[in-house]
Amino acid sequence: MDVNCCKRYCYNFCPCFKHRKSEVDYKYLGERWPEITDAPDPTLIIWNNLGIDQCSRCIRGFLIYLVLFVVVVLGFVGIVFAYNY
Secondary structure, eight states, X not given: OOOXXXXXXXXXXXXXXXXXXXXXXXXXXXXBOOXXXXXXXXXXXXXXXXXXXXXXXXXXXXXXXXXXXXXXXXXXXXXXXXXXX
């Protein structure tokens, strides 16, 4: 990834560098130049969650919200019942 944006432009669009285009073609991923970013700090990663897939997390989240909804509805019904009593 040691090709800067000026060289990429010249290799792709300037006629005088067309013969050197193959030097950067293999570095493209899906016709896009990959962007390199810094990795997150290892202390910010929740290492215990790496073994849990996305479907399992989704089901857990749904169950948590379902239980929360039931508790809120029961609390509301309890308050209305107590108010009317």
